[in-house]
Amino acid sequence: MKKGWRAGIALFMAIALILSGCSTSGDSDSQSQSEQVLKLNLPNGEPTSLDPAKAFDAESMEVVNALFEGLMRLDENHQPKPAVAEKVDVSPDGLTYTFTLRKDAKWSNGEPLTAHDFEYAWKRVLNPKTASSAAFLLYFIENAEEYNTEKASADQVGVKAKDDYTLEVRLSKPTPFFLQLTAYTVYYPVYKKGLEEDPKLYENGDSYVSNGPFKMKEWQHDSSVKAVQNEHYRERDRVKLGGIEWAMVNDPSSAYQMFKTGKLHSATPPPDILPSLIKKGEAKVLDGSGLEFFRFNVKEKPFTNKKIRKAFALAVDRKAIVDQVVQGNQQPALAYVAPGTMSQLGDFREGREELIADNQAEEAKRLLEEGMKEEGWKTLPSVTLLYNANEKNKLVAEALQEMYRKNLGVKIKLQSQETKVFFDSQINRNYQMSRSSFLPDYNDPYNYLESFQTDHSMNRTGWSNEKYDELLEKSTEAKSEEERVKLLEEAEELLLEEMPVFPLYYYNNVIVETPKLKNVLRHPVGPPDYKEAELTE
Structure with a gap:
């Protein structure tokens, strides 16, 4: 989110993950399971894309994850296990992966799925013309980054279909989490034959071809x-639901009422009633991953100045926002990498000091004054905070606006945009300060930190730091896990010293759902899996 999920990936996820449940009146008890349709909601509206190469926000990935399947699929222990691949062989040096595909894997139109579809899909993600924001997740493959940055050809990329059912992948460096990545949406196959005939294959529901537990029936844009x-x-007998329908209702109060009246099987409760639902046990609080944070455009005044960026970060009362605004039992974020992010040594966060202080109004005011003096400004340039439109984001933005007025004596403007326009503004750096979210694509601290390397597609801040880049590069060449983790720790400390971003709170998952819904597989990292979900009597 990532990226995720991840990107990744990013959108409000702590209380806006797509939930699932059974309606109180929408399904007849006489219906068979195969006729039952799970009704969900996309709380931020139209997905940015349902093309696996471009689906890089939570809602897009949720739908794509139901429609497709990769070489691997995460199991109930959140570990990758063979899916389209029947087996995988890894060379002793950890650089070559040979996947043997199942011969019963087919596209939703009945045609065979082959290794050529995977080779085509991955190289399509990396093709500069595709402009995939998730392309960096394939950079572990030999010459992948070089092709994506037009320094090598597609033929030089280390992905090759040796025959219809054998895919050979060569990595540039040993990557212990590579099999996790192959279970992620950007690594999914695409229908090569169809895309060669129609490049817009995945832009509408009429021609959509996929290979997952579900297939497209209808896509009414913005509806x-x-x-x-x-x-x-290939495992149709394990799929219990007859289908899934996603609505696109971005008002949480309306969506919650639809849930209560049986028009949705689930919904995200609006912030004003969330605490009472949690207290009454009507909403569950589950562990999550990733975080809500804010980006600064360091090329735009006043955030060209580090002290002013730090002033805006330290003036925020994170605990008040968690307790009084989002109210979902989230944990205030005083570092960037979330708790529960694992290295081979254990939880990356465990035993480490907080990297920033919360609600430091006096220090924030001092830094603001010093920064303005350094720039020769008697009046702070105007500041506009950009966020993607939904009620929660609006409330958080308004809370920040008041904190800056109270703690810094600064009046900022607020601007909301529809999700697609918002992401375009971030990508093109048409903002000064922007609400952001991160959902990891794989469970490793490197995934959190890689996004802020110079010219990384997910950086979107204009920030560049040679030492930071060096620390990340050295971490990929470390001789031991202890050395690698130490380098990543130094990188995180540098990131929050320079403050091109500041963290707000770590995500959890708050869900309301009927007891009738069973077997939804929710992973700490990645979208939910409805493959074996069912609605019971």
Whole structure:
């Protein structure tokens, strides 16, 4: 989110993950499981894309994850296990992966899925013309980054279909989490034959071809996505639902009322009633991953000055925002990498000091004055905070606006944009200060920190630091896990010293759902999996 999920990936996720449940009146008890349709909601509206190469926000990935399947799929222990791949062989040096594909893997139109579809899909992600924000997740592959940055050809990328059912992948460096990555949406196959005939294959529901537990039935833009069980899926007998329908209701109060009246199987409760639902046990609080944070455009005044960036970070009362605004039992974020992010030594966060202090109004005011003096400004240039439109984001933005007025004596403006426009503004750096979110694509601290390397597609701040880049590069060449973790720790400390971003709170998952819903597989990292979900009597 990532990226995720991840990007990754990013959107409000702590209380806006797509939830699932059974309606009180929408399904007849006489319906068979195969006829039952799970009704969900995309709380931020239209997905940015349902093309696996471009699906890089939480809602897009949720839908794509139901429609597709990769070489690997995460199991109930959140570990990658063979899916389209029947087996995988890894060379002793950890650089060559040979995947043997199942011969019963098919596309939703009944045609065979082959290793050529995977080779085409991955090189399509890396093709500069595709402009995939998630392309960096394939950079572990030999010459992948070089191709994506037009320094090598597609033929030089270390992905090759040796025959219809054998895919050979060569990595540039040993990557212990590579199999996790192959279970991620950007690594999914695409229908090569169809895309060669119609480059817009994945832009509408009429021509959509996929290979997952469900297939596209209908896509009404800005209204709904409807999927039905894929009769050509290799494990169709394990798919219990007849289909899934996603609404696109971005007002949480309306969505919650739809849930209460049976028009949705689930919904995200609005912030004003969330605490009472948690207290009454009607909403569950589950562990999550990733965080809500804010970006500064360091090329735009006043955030060209580090002290002013730090002033805006330290003037925020994170605990008040968690307790009084989002109210979902989240943990204030005083570092960037979230708790529960694992290295081979254990939890990266455990035993480490906080990297920033919360609600430091006096220090923030001092830094603001010093920064303005350094720039020769008697009046601070005007500041506009950009956020993608939904009620929670609006409330958080208004809380920050008041904190800056109270703690810094600064009046900032607020600007909301529809999700697609908002992401375009971030990508093109058409903002001064922007609400952001991160959902990891794989469970490793490197995934959190890689995004802020110079010219990284997910950086989006204009920040560049040679030492930071060096620390990240050295971490990929470390001779031991202890050395690697130490380098990543130094990188995180430098990131929050320079403050091109500041963290707000770590995500958890707050869900309301009927007891009738069973077997939804929710991973700490990645979108939920509805493959074996069912609605019971």
